[in-house]
Amino acid sequence: MTLHQVSRVLFLAGILLARATLAPESSVASQGEPEGLARKSTNFERLSQAANVARNENHDDEAVRLYQQALKLQPGWQEGIWYLSTLLYQQEKFADSRDLLRRFVATEPQAGPGWALLGMSEYQTREYSRALDHLQRAMSLGMGGRKDLSQSVFYLVAVLLIRVERYDDSMNLLIPMLKSSDHPDLLVEPLGLAALHLPLLPLEIRPDRQEMIRLAGQCALAVESQQQAEAEKLFSGMVGAYPDQPGVHFLYGAFLMDVRPEDGTREMKRELEISPSHLGARLRLAEEYVNEQRLEQALQLAEEAVRLESGSPLAHMILGEVLVAKGDLAKGINELERAQKQTPARVRIHWDLLRAYINAGRTADAKREKDDIEKLGSTEARP
């Protein structure tokens, strides 16, 4: 079974569960209607009941036909819209299920599973931008404890974040998923893609690129599972096999920075020779230079990083740290505040600002930062 097939099984498991349990309360035609309406309502009741029976007995084609007929009589029948869309999704009629689900969520905007199935339909019709929006909405609304559906949604959000080049955000989802997933192998390719900064979906990987991407994913997996020796072996194998590919030396370098910084520095420099605009390599190197008190070199790299990606909060954070280390508190604080504006939840910036405000004698500001750190209470915190 290929990874893609596995992921489809996962989606369908989610759908089957949703199909069985989600539907809103059935609407019943009101009493005392005029004769025409009453007949219509009787027809509707007959059709809707027959549709539900056909669905329960897995006569899907029959159920689809009956739901469609019933919805002609009562276009606002939410239960019918939901079941019909799940059936159409299962029959891989994704554009049809998408159109129905748009109607469904317009009336039930708080239905997380509705947004989930809509996003999954849009994923299948390759409307990736919309799919990401709607799946994230499903995540924030919740999926009513449906684990399979929830796993499918998280997986899709993670791979779609990679496709829109939000690699760090994707990693932040993928890493916790590793611990809870029933299919960790499914996550190797997304991990590899995020690690190498390649904005592809797993199904968009060409066969001749697969090995390198999987290797990068296995490296990331080994690091996350604290298998240092295994990670080192995998990394050096990857660098040996793909010495000229962008991103490879950065990954190895990032690993080495924590183990043997001098080797990490060498790898980062090699990455910058291959990918001169690599932001991450520049920032990690600048960080290391701050540790080594090579502040002029750190400053040059951090300034280059900000020039390359003026919207990157990380670049502003590192530049701020370098400036503060050099004693230029005013400019450093300015950069840190800018970074904080973009990512207010990043605890490291609060710590940076706390120290900088104390050094600058701005006690009230320092107090505010201290309070924020306590509020955030993150494990990222450092003294």
Next chain:
Amino acid sequence: MYISSMPAVLQILLIFLALNQASSPTEQTTFKDIAKRADTARSADHLNEAIALYSEGVRLRPSWPDGWWSLGSLLYEQDQFAEAQVAFARFVKLQPDAGPAYAFLALCEYETRNDDRSLLHFQAWAKHGSPGTDALLDVAGYHWALLLTRQGQFTQALYLLAAKAKKLGATPLLTEAMGLASLRMASLPEEYPSAKRELVWLAGKAAIYSARDDFPRSEEYAARLALLYGSEPDVNYLMGTLLGFQGKFPEAGEQYKKELRISSQHVPAMIELALVQIQLSQPAEAAPWAEQAVTLDPKNARAHFALGKALLDSDHIPESAHELEAAKQLAPESAPVRSALASAYRKLGRMQEAKHESEIFLSLNGKGESLAPPLEETPEPRQPEQPR
């Protein structure tokens, strides 16, 4: 104003008919009440209620433009494009001068895959001066470019996308769109083969950074593109174009030749190679490529232009004028064609015609840029020393 210019009898007849068709006082009260409630619901963000009320309002009074507009906007917000399309279509019938509505109508038609109508309405929007908010300009310009790409009008698509790239940066959506247009793939983003995703992305990055004058980064992605996909059709053509933007004409020429070794019938590569050779003062080398392009694609204005220029620079003036006249027929709004034609006429001693062409050249060249993409494909090749 329209009625007052009609004969009196006709005016009376129209007034009579109008009075007979007017709604009863009860209906009017109902309509007024519904319109008010619809606006209130909309203001309170009760969108479904507002949609129901506006629908009822336009049913009671189909000539209510504000109702159609509000209904269309609300349905559009809910991604209910087929229904929104109907509302916007009714609106533009009632208010044909309301420019932004054409953009919304075109966007709905894009979503419902009525591509030809969508293109027509994007053009109608441009004719009205492309009005709307910044967000509408971005969304509509982007989708228009996607459709142009799908129709094979790559230069026009890139014209729109490059403007967006300058403003918005290398966003993922623009990158993909620029990749498709740059590689001359007549597909929408959701249509092209999945296996080509990395190719499209790398091409898009190279093109988008070039459009933003960030040549080092453009070259970095172009190098990756060449390394991985250098034998794919259109890749070397794109590389040549990117090098041409930087005024690196000899290198650009080499890339076009590489493309022609891969795709021997690649008309745009022939044309660009010829134009590059003209830039390098090699008109004799340029002429056979341009001639081949004209043979393969006789309706291509840029091919005739390239041949006309090559002949002009190698002193085959009557033949040059003939080709440039053909180019003018195909692309009457092209300033470079007019300029070259003016030179040809001057050299032939046809001073009156030369003066006429020069005047048209000046008028075309002086036109400010609008959102509407160019109607022809003959931008003047950039000189190395020219600032971008």
